Amino acid sequence: EAGVAQSPRYKIIEKRQSVAFWCNPISGHATLYWYQQILGQGPKLLIQFQNNGVVDDSQLPKDRFSAERLKGVDSTLKIQPAKLEDSAVYLCASSPLAGQGTGYTFGSGTRLTVV
């Protein structure tokens, strides 16, 4: 079974620039998550999709972050404009259902450095 694919693996941008990350979940997984992992901290949920609908985006900084999952399969996360504090690893995860008890499969992440 193929895992969760993310690209790019690394990205360096200047502050105020925009950036986009892509995630392709495991085939058939209805639920997709984007997490932000700042160095020294645990992952923080940014947004959760169930198919192509948003279930939870309460911790997404909506003034600069956006995410979509138009066809209920792959997803993109965008930051515009980026700030220095956005430097982090952005992890995508998917699960068959809403995640309770099923666990998640994580991608390798995209490491973003904002300079």
Place this chain on the structure above:
Amino acid sequence: AQSVTQLGSHVSVSEGALVLLRCNYSSSVPPYLFWYVQYPNQGLQLLLKYTTGATLVKGINGFEAEFKKSETSFHLTKPSAHMSDAAEYFCAAVRQKVTFGTGTKLQVIP
């Protein structure tokens, strides 16, 4: 609000020694509990999980964890550390939302 506490941001053990990584959760209703491992520049890999049933859970790479409701704990153990176990370990609790601990970096000394 649910929280997960991992005691010790860094733990060092000698190769062959017991590994004990601590995790406590705060929730009046026990959540589902997970341990993940993260190697440098990689995503999180599921080690083991507790949902219901047997409180001693065995995972991959010789790790196991015991759910103790009375202590609200889910500590991760391995009888004998191997050099390849050096990584960062995250405990997570799932109720309506997923909450991760801040992680524990395990160093294995040869």
